[in-house]
Amino acid sequence: MDTVSPEKRSEIMSKIKATDSKVEIAVRKYLFAKGYRYRKNASDLPGRPDILMPKHKTAIFIHGCFWHGHKNCKYHRIPKTRTEYWKKKIEGNSFRDIRNANKLRKMGWRCFTVWECRLKNDFLREMEKLEKKIMSIS
Ligand SMILES: [Zn+2]
Incomplete structure (x- = not known):
């Protein structure tokens, strides 16, 4: 996998603002700018992957x-009020995530998860890691 030139990098970065609610859009824009093609919110698949790349058999x-x-x-801090409620809710989400990823893998998809905090912390580094996974042979 080739690395990005500083020019290309700043060009990509100028199009991206990884702000709080916009990480998802930023990831898509990054991938699109790098030439990847994908489907958004694949609602016909378990867990409705945010990004689906059929060519790479990858769900993100x-x-x-x-x-x-x-x-x-x-x-990830459980709120101090209604603690039990939140705990159950978030645990439920995590279990569902695992189940969905397993279903997808059985269907032949590779599943990668990107965490918001990591993207906020170092967007390019996370994206480069993700790209390596996408381009790796499963
Ligand atoms: Zn986190």
């Missing part, structure tokens, strides 16, 4: 740390 989930219970993450 972009997970918010709170809702999907990112382990050992500072953004």
Whole structure:
């Protein structure tokens, strides 16, 4: 896999603003700018992958740390009120994520999850890691 030239990188970055609610859009824009083609929110598949790349047999989930219970993450804190409710809800989400990923794998899809905190922390690094996975032979 080739790395991005500084020019290309700043060109890509100028199109991307990985702000709080926009990480998903930023990931799509990045991939699109790099020439990848995909489907959004594939509602016909388990878990409705945020990004589906049929050519690479890849399903990508972009997970918010709170809702999907990112382990050992500072953004994943169970609220102090209605603690049990939130715990159950978020645990339920995590189990569903695992189940859906397993279903997808059985259907022949590779499943990758990108966490919001990591994208916010170092967007390009995360995307380069994701690209390596996409381009790797399963
Ligand atoms: Zn996180």
